[in-house]
Amino acid sequence: MRKHDPKNGEEPGGASRRDFLRGSGLAAASAVLTGAATTALDEARAADDGPKVLSGEVEITLKVNGEDRKTTVEPRSTLLDTLRNRLDVTGPKRVCDRASCGACTAIVDGDPVYSCTTLAVTCQGKTIETVESFDVGEQGVPHAFHQNDGLMCGYCTPGFVTACKALLDKNPNPTLDEVRRGLDGNICRCGTYIGVLQAALDAAKAMKGA
């Protein structure tokens, strides 16, 4: 791992932290560089001629399940590792870490995405939803998975439940084919697909009963 070099915080051309914040689409004060870099930036702010280059450790705020969570990451930190290791939000699972299995699925600004292949620094100012926030009552997706034996080892389950919730949020009346396509981005090594598909259809019905 490369050592944090606060001097890197200055280039190019002494751009301002304010512009970086603007660039990330969030309000000022929700992201700050730490320590010496902050001082360097304060000095550079006067120049105000371009977006900020971040390096080393970065303090960010992520809106996870309705709550603003402040933490420190590096630019290279993925959303998945940040959720799991920094914020203790362990619903999203790390399986392939290569955008190929769906276990890490989170809902960002309403769309299901792979959190293993998303940088945390790009998620500031966005709404992040994970399985922790879902309704666990009889109208919720988790209950439908339970009722339909939609899991065996359970490792893929949070990802499936999340993809399923995202699908039903957009399409409350999916056909079986639409469910299949909507859950295409998730893989279950235990082969619980029959239960998963039925759970999605049942959850759609249960939600309407709510």
Add this chain to the structure above:
Amino acid sequence: MNAFDFAAPTTVEDAVKLLGVPDAEALSGGTDLLGRLKDYASSPKRVVYLKDVKALAGISGDATDGLTIGAGTRLADVLADKAVKESYPALWQATLEVGTPQIRNMATVGGNLLQRPRCWYYRAGNGLLAVKDGKSLVREGDNRYHAIFETDGDALFVNPSSLAVPLIALGAKAVVAGPRGERTIAVEDLYQIPKSGKDSELTLAPGEVVTKLVLPPAKGLNASYEARQKQAHDWPIVLASVNLNLDDHKVASSRIVVYGVAPIPWRSKAAEEALAGKLLNPESAAAAAAASIAAAKPLSMNAYKVGLTQTVVKRALMVAMGNRYWEG
């Protein structure tokens, strides 16, 4: 993954400026770049995030005047566009099965066009051409997913972009912004066959950003057809896009482009010539498909792609005619 500096500009100008240092790389959806960083196939010192550049996203225009698709437009938004679906079905059909729903929510058109090859020897850190001690790892190794055309050289990977193929068939142009201003090039000119290990398969100069794709007015017939081993989570094995201009039912001009067979999106001039001046029907489609594979030189494990290419080219032409006989 190595550490890198990170910037998120909001204008194309700033993006170009930030990319104008050695070892900088753009980041859009990240579905290609992040995997490469994790595998140490790429290790940029600076990553410039383009998705906050709002001017890069969105679709405008129509089939009559031509369509402009921002390079930052997500694949999910391409699929949701009525003009694409109705008038540029070659593009819509080729985008439909790319990756997974999550990938289509993340990936952008620009990133799709500029994603790097998926050759496993390249991804494992053996360089783009994967030549070690004078020997080609691909030629001597597992080359089941590699090229069948232009295989005399060392570049044996296939271009991985599903969207390049229909965009080239449709005659789309890419608008490129760089340190020396803006230029417009044909989408096929984004690609080249690297001659040595120092070359890239992409032609963009350092610091250049694709800002938009400009599609000419939709005339004639266009369609795509692909063969996949798995229905999700994977690239096609072979995909063909066709764009045909008819004059009195005869093919006045055509573009036939094939994915999965060469280090660049493969324009089959042989198939286009076979079709020129012919009535468009199942017989001429079959003849063009046969012509498309005449120059194929498969590797040790991928001769199956030759027959597959013939079938896929024929079926793409049949889809353009509205005849999906294999579904009946």
